[in-house]
Amino acid sequence: MFGRVTLWIGTKEMGSGLLEFAINALKIVIVFVAIVSTVPLLVWVERRGSAFMQNRLGPNRVGPLGLLQLLADAIKFIFKEEFIPDHADKVLYFMAPGLALLPAALTFAAVPFSSPVTIMGHTINMQIADINVGIIYIFAVASLAVYGVLTAGWSSGNKYSLIGALRACSQMISYEIAMGLSLIGVLIMYQSFSLNDMIASQIGGFNFNWHGVHHAFKYLPAWGIFYQPLSFILFVTCGFAETNRMPFDLPEGEAELVGGYHTEYGGFKFNMFFMGEYGHMITSSALITTLFFGGYALPLISPEQVAAFWIDHGAGLAGPLHLSIADVSSLMTTLTHLAVFGLKTGFWLFFYVWVRWTLPRFRYDQLMDLGWKTLLPWSLVNLALTATVIFFARVS
Amino acid sequence: MAFLTSEDILFHFFAAAIVVSALLVVFVSNPIYSALFLALTMSILSIFFFMLHAPFVAVAQLTVYAGAVMVLFIMVVMLFDLKREHEEVVKFSPVMIAKVTSAALLCGFLIGVGWLGVNATQVNAATVLAPQVEAKDLDKSHGIPVMGPVNPDEDLTAAEEANFVDSKDQVKKEAALEKVEIKLPPDEFGSTASLSKKLFSKYVFAFEAVSLLLLVAIVGSVALAKSKGGTHHVSR
Amino acid sequence: MSQDSLQAFLHVGINHYLVLSGILFSIGVLGVLTRKNAIVILMSIELMLNAVNLDFVAFSRYGNNIDGQAMVFFVMTIAAAEASVGLAIAVAVFKRFKEVNISKFENLKG
Numbered sequence: 003m004f005g006r007v008t009l010w011i012g013t014k015e016m017g018s019g020l021l022e023f024a025i026n027a028l029k030i031v032i033v034f035v036a037i038v039s040t041v042p043l044l045v046w047v048e049r050r051g052s053a054f055m056q057n058r059l060g061p062n063r064v065g066p067l068g069l070l071q072l073l074a075d076a077i078k079f080i081f082k083e084e085f086i087p088d089h090a091d092k093v094l095y096f097m098a099p100g101l102a103l104l105p106a107a108l109t110f111a112a113v114p115f116s117s118p119v120t121i122m123g124h125t126i127n128m129q130i131a132d133i134n135v136g137i138i139y140i141f142a143v144a145s146l147a148v149y150g151v152l153t154a155g156w157s158s159g160n161k162y163s164l165i166g167a168l169r170a171c172s173q174m175i176s177y178e179i180a181m182g183l184s185l186i187g188v189l190i191m192y193q194s195f196s197l198n199d200m201i202a203s204q205i206g207g208f209n210f211n212w213h214g215v216h217h218a219f220k221y222l223p224a225w226g227i228f229y230q231p232l233s234f235i236l237f238v239t240c241g242f243a244e245t246n247r248m249p250f251d252l253p254e255g256e257a258e259l260v261g262g263y264h265t266e267y268g269g270f271k272f273n274m275f276f277m278g279e280y281g282h283m284i285t286s287s288a289l290i291t292t293l294f295f296g297g298y299a300l301p302l303i304s305p306e307q308v309a310a311f312w313i314d315h316g317a318g319l320a321g322p323l324h325l326s327i328a329d330v331s332s333l334m335t336t337l338t339h340l341a342v343f344g345l346k347t348g349f350w351l352f353f354y355v356w357v358r359w360t361l362p363r364f365r366y367d368q369l370m371d372l373g374w375k376t377l378l379p380w381s382l383v384n385l386a387l388t389a390t391v392i393f394f395a396r397v398s
Numbered sequence: 399m400a401f402l403t404s405e406d407i408l409f410h411f412f413a414a415a416i417v418v419s420a421l422l423v424v425f426v427s428n429p430i431y432s433a434l435f436l437a438l439t440m441s442i443l444s445i446f447f448f449m450l451h452a453p454f455v456a457v458a459q460l461t462v463y464a465g466a467v468m469v470l471f472i473m474v475v476m477l478f479d480l481k482r483e484h485e486e487v488v489k490f491s492p493v494m495i496a497k498v499t500s501a502a503l504l505c506g507f508l509i510g511v512g513w514l515g516v517n518a519t520q521v522n523a524a525t526v527l528a529p530q531v532e533a534k535d536l537d538k539s540h541g542i543p544v545m546g547p548v549n550p551d552e553d554l555t556a557a558e559e560a561n562f563v564d565s566k567d568q569v570k571k572e573a574a575l576e577k578v579e580i581k582l583p584p585d586e587f588g589s590t591a592s593l594s595k596k597l598f599s600k601y602v603f604a605f606e607a608v609s610l611l612l613l614v615a616i617v618g619s620v621a622l623a624k625s626k627g628g629t630h631h632v633s634r
Numbered sequence: 635m636s637q638d639s640l641q642a643f644l645h646v647g648i649n650h651y652l653v654l655s656g657i658l659f660s661i662g663v664l665g666v667l668t669r670k671n672a673i674v675i676l677m678s679i680e681l682m683l684n685a686v687n688l689d690f691v692a693f694s695r696y697g698n699n700i701d702g703q704a705m706v707f708f709v710m711t712i713a714a715a716e717a718s719v720g721l722a723i724a725v726a727v728f729k730r731f732k733e734v735n736i737s738k739f740e741n742l743k744g
Contacts, residue, residue: 094430134589135453142444142457145465149437152469156430156476168473175469195590402644409646413654420658420681424665429673436677439658443684450651450695455703455710459687462710467680467717474721475673478728494668501664508656513649583698596704608711615715622722625729 021124029130033115034107041280042072044351051352052359082269089159090266098157099267099274102150106281108143112136113288114197115343116298117305119336121329128298128336129198136197137189140289141182144244148174150278151263158266166262169366170246176373177243177250183381184236187388188293191229200226201297205304212395223301226294232384234294236377241286243373245279248358250369287350288343295346298339309335405449416442429475437468451588651692658685672727672734676720683713 046061046069053060061068086095116128133139148171155167192200207220208228227234243250264275291297299305312331323330364372419439423432440463447456586592597605662685665678687706694702728734 091430094434133453135457138454138457138461142460142465145461146441148465148469149434149472152472152476153434164476168476171469171473175466178465402641406644406646409650410644413650416654417657417661420661423677423681424661424669424674429671432674432677436681439681440684443688446651446654446688447691450691452691452695452703452706455687455691455706458707458710462714463680463684467714470718470721471673471677474725477725478673478734497667498664501660501667504663505657505660508660509653512652512656516648516652583695587698587700588695588703592700593703593707596700597707600701601704601708604708608708612711612715615719619718619722622719623725 025124025126026130029126030111033110033130037107037110037281037284038277040284041277042076044280044283044355045072045075045276047352048355048358051355055356055359076273079270079273084269084271087159087266091157091159094153094157095266096271098150098154099271099278100150101153102147102278103274103281105143105146105150106278106285108146109140109285110281110288112139112197113285113292114201114297115288116336116340120332121325128340132196132198135195137185137195137200137289137293140285141178144282144285145175145178147244147278147282150275154267154275155263158263160266163263163265166265170263173250173366173369173373174244174246176370177240177377180373180377180381181237181240181244183378184233184240184384185293186381187233187384188226188230188237190385190388190392191226197292197297200292201299204296205299207302210395213397220302223296225296225301230294230384230388232380232387234290236381236384237293238290240373240377241290242354242357243369245282245286245354247279247283247354249361249364251358251363283351283354284347287347287354290350291343291346297346298343300338300342305335305339308338312338409446409449412442412445416446430472433468433472433475436471437464440464440468451583453588454590454593455588648692648696651688651696655685655689655692658682658688670735670737672724672736673721675736676717676724679720680713680717683709 049071050060050068061071064070064074086092111130112133114127114129114132118125118127120126151167151170151174155163155165155170158164189195192203194200194203204224204226206224207218208222208224209216209218210229211217222228242248264272267275300308309331312334313327316330316334317327325333416439419435419442422435423439426432426435440459444456444459444464447453447459659682662678662680662682665681666675669675669678687709690702690706690709692702694700694706724734731738733739
């Protein structure tokens, strides 16, 4: 009966044809594995970096420079005894680490990590999903991170965990508001929610129109931070609060709340919480580079110029790889941009670590006051300022 | 042409998932599980909105409903520390049978209306002749946006003006119904720009009124839920 | 069942979305009628509002008219406001009576 019903894999969004479906599936797997394996590297950076800042050595016994320390830790976590506290709600206790990891993995889907590559007639986007509401999709999924925290705190059956979870939850939802508002000025400027459009707007030199006259200053890149510096400061601060990192990590603070919402978790489940937290950090750093620092593009050099450079200099690779010159140039352009993206995101990840080991922790009421009484009004000021400047620039 | 697109498969799969999830909202006894299943229901609903070419509404659903309203529900349930409900959900008393029957009748009625009452060609014929007004007014000159003038007094857009057919044009309408097929909406349909053009011109009063409503709701909630004596005094 | 009618039955059109929305709505009605916990009743009301949202967006897509999505925007906002006020009332009731089971609040019953 079903013999004649043929499956046509494809809507416009998923990509017509089995090949595009397979490419998309491969992209999802590769990006997920990349995020999960960046996390141990980040933890290494954190431990060695914090040691350097505190004038001590970090892990330096396992492997060269202590790089295999994280592998050893991961193996230890896998073999640790899995226990469940007596009064815990068993189903939720098992689900909570997965719920914490899921949004962290989903948010990275809309981030473009390199320019599109064209090989043998197929153009592959270096982005899992080119959603035209990219940035608000990222905020929407990041707001789901609260569920992991809440279910972890509730299911542990421990009043300190519950208090920690409720505090973390109210912190996260308060700072979501300030984060969204701080970006409206940026969005007015870019006129698009799509991250690809934002990167395209940041190519070239700093320029703007004032009363119909076009001014340009070609030695400064057209990065978002030069157009919206206040928004940048607010967004970075809210990013720290959203990812529960120092100085906003009271919900996890040891002195105040034992371990906060992950007190009762050990072994592999604890590891999953940390993967979730570092995953959010990676997405947050990727967002900062995309919104304010030009994303994967080089400063002042457009992707077309990079492609032209590789057409001139990439001839040597075309032979061994049996590809045409254009394909090799496209591939090398993508790799260049990937390296640039990696460097920029890496710097911001290091910045996260740097701030953590520099600033002391906020008290909970100071934290909430900062979110509601300082960041929120300043976001509105930024919005009003941006709108006013744009209005007067247009009046001729 | 006998084919089943992947969108159909996704629809049926998620439709089954959302119905199961909604049933579990109503039938589990622990209110926290109910709230979590409702959050799952809302997230799956946002997937449907993505499939229906409404990306802004989909992310708004995730942000507002799944990310804020349900979190509020869960926090309230956790603060109450409600134990499981001790009464059984289905008790087979006559009142319960009457309730379930009436809900089932409503379900049957809605399914009947939904399946048989709406003909796809009638829905699509209304606007198939008029082009969808697209959001092409935003001029992306670098840095400073330039937007075309929007007439706030204009009640109907050009597309709807073309659609407004009175009974005298019935013949033209019947003719239009003959050769109608469901087509994919243009790319700009459902984008934030086209939605906000409508919101800020035709529905701007409702938009402002809703913001006032939200202010009233905020003040009201705080006033209702606040403890006596505020947060810095010990309550009796 | 012939091949074409099966394909017509399974290929998604507006009718499928309307049926799904109707089912979700009636599940919400069942929740409001059956459950005794005030919070769960509020949750069922949210489920009904979501079903209506699905209806609006389906009509918007198949009728090629963006007004449906504008309506959804307003319904979402109002539902969020109503949920917050309803929960504030529930919190106030709980603080006074230590109970949210509606069968305990039948003082007006004749």
